[in-house]
Amino acid sequence: MLDDFMIRAALAGVGTALAAAPLGCFVVWRRMAYFGDATAHAAMLGVALALAFETSVFGGVLAAALLMGVTVTTLSGRGFAADTVLGVLAHSSLAIGLVAVSFLSGIPIDLMGYLLGDILAVGKSDLAVIWGGALAVNALIAWRWSALLTATVGSDLAKASGMDPQREQLALTLCLAVTVAIAIKVVGVLLIAALLVIPAATARSLSRTPEAMAVTAAGLGSLAALGGLGLSYRLDTPTGPTIVSLAAAMFLASVLITGLRQTT
Amino acid sequence: MTASEPLVAIRGLSVRLGDHDILANIDLDIHPREIVTVVGPNGSGKSTLVRAIIGALRPSRGSIARRPGLRLGYVPQKLHIDPTLPMTVARFLSLPNRRRAQDIADALHTAGLPDLHGRQMSALSGGQFQRVLLARALLEQPDLLLLDEPTQGLDQPGSAAFYHRIEEVRERVGCAVLMISHELHVVMSASDRVVCLNGHVCCHGTPEVVATAPEYRALFGTGTQGALALYRHTHDHAHDHDHPQPEHHHKDHAI
Structure with a gap:
């Protein structure tokens, strides 16, 4: 069954969506969208490093994303304007990554594949990495769920209950790095943040509790992955962007439906 | 104790x-x-x-x-729950620990609220919100x-x-x-x-x-x-024995 590239692509898409959705809810609730962007863009630097040192791309991306996440968290904790710091780091790491990759002469590089994903080229080992990562991310979030949610509602509330909001932030940073590392194959550096934010934002108007929103986002994300894969096959369009476009269409539909419901 | x-x-x-x-x-x-x-x-x-x-x-x-x-039961000065975070009163009161429905109803009652456990936090008035915060603090069964x-x-x-x-x-x-x-x-x-x-x-x-x-x-x-x-x-009750006699003096501090 896994010998069919479409089956592998479908499993990769769903696995990535499942990793991204609950995490994406926290990205939305904590206004970390730009943070997600910066972490994802750092992945390009990770790709360059991995190719230069001939290690696995997954490892390189994971390290770069983690480094970026910790750097941003530390800097914004020290009173730098988070928005500006993120803007500087997000785009410079992408640019430097691209420049670094161009130095690697002699290695044939599918640059578009890293930027926009190449889900149809997912192999069996990629699948193992994606599903392993997705399980790890969701296990960590499930384990920390209550503390994460309390810290998201109010860090002082968490403190008063004896929790450490900074440790929860670190857990999210770790999840984000893993998700970036597994999603790069599916949607590429440029669109990872979209996979985090859009299903979660769509799920918002359909949910009454945080748990419902996380589950709904996972469902919507998977639907977008499968639907986008099918559409791109039929229309012969690039798969990653098609998945994100479909997710965006779902978001638009949810906004319109909510708007209509409120006016009637 | x-x-x-x-x-x-x-x-x-x-x-x-x-x-x-x-x-x-x-x-x-x-x-x-x-x-x-x-x-x-x-x-x-x-x-x-x-x-x-x-x-x-x-x-x-x-x-x-x-x-x-x-x-500790802590009621912050203000709490901003991001509008992207759906949160019913009951769910909020179960942060960080799950509470039984009966305990939630009791806490809401003690805080002077009707049973609005299914209401979204964003739909509460300022006074209701404040009392929900109090109810949540009470559910911690605080000593302070x-x-x-x-x-x-x-x-x-x-x-x-x-x-x-x-x-x-x-x-x-x-x-x-x-x-x-x-x-x-x-x-x-x-x-x-x-x-x-x-x-x-x-x-x-x-x-x-x-x-x-x-x-x-x-x-x-x-x-x-x-x-x-x-x-x-x-x-109509006395509790002055619980703490030292009231005193009143001014302290000078070199800051």
Whole structure:
């Protein structure tokens, strides 16, 4: 069954969506969208490093994303304007990554594949990495769920209950790095943040509790992955962007439906 | 556990934020079942004191000793729940620990609310929101309830009602209360002890003692005397034995 590239692509898409959705809810609730962007863009630097040192791309991306996440968290904790710091780091790491990759002469590089994903080229080992990562991310979030949610509602509330909001932030940073590392194959550096934010934002108007929103986002994300894969096959369009476009269409539909419901 | 053993013992506490000593050399004990009110002008470090007690701010000097196993119920001055976060009242009350439906209903009742557990937090009025925060703090079964300007956004009768409710809660739950307020004259009547704060402890004692203290008058003027009488009510129980005799003196601090 896994010998069919479409089956592998479908499993990769769903696995990535499942990793991204609950995490994406926290990205939305904590206004970390730009943070997600910066972490994802750092992945390009990770790709360059991995190719230069001939290690696995997954490892390189994971390290770069983690480094970026910790750097941003530390800097914004020290009173730098988070928005500006993120803007500087997000785009410079992408640019430097691209420049670094161009130095690697002699290695044939599918640059578009890293930027926009190449889900149809997912192999069996990629699948193992994606599903392993997705399980790890969701296990960590499930384990920390209550503390994460309390810290998201109010860090002082968490403190008063004896929790450490900074440790929860670190857990999210770790999840984000893993998700970036597994999603790069599916949607590429440029669109990872979209996979985090859009299903979660769509799920918002359909949910009454945080748990419902996380589950709904996972469902919507998977639907977008499968639907986008099918559409791109039929229309012969690039798969990653098609998945994100479909997710965006779902978001638009949810906004319109909510708007209509409120006016009637 | 003895009544004389303080829940929280603060000794020589200083908190420095950036280049400023927000609090300098604070000594304060909070004993079981007493209601202590902290008053002070804006920027006097009232919220900083509460945040230091819950552990959100680290002392730059001095110490805060909490009785081992002390349970805190914290009602923040304001809480902004991001509109992207769907949250029913029941779910909010189950943060961080899952609560039984019956406990949630009881806490809402104690906080003076109808059973609106299915309501979205974003759909609550300011007063309801504040009382939901109180209900959540009560569900922690606190030994010490910390209230940071709990009546912001309430009108004066609303505030007075809220303070009466806090007294009822103290009777029912048996917790101590540390309350911060800028509504000096309203809050004082419900307090066993008042601490007047302005970076340091200016004066402290019973409401009457503080209201007539020259340091207090220097900070707030004398215009609140009539209002204090207006909201004054008689205590039909005694709890003065729980804490040291009220004292009233001024401390000079070299900051």
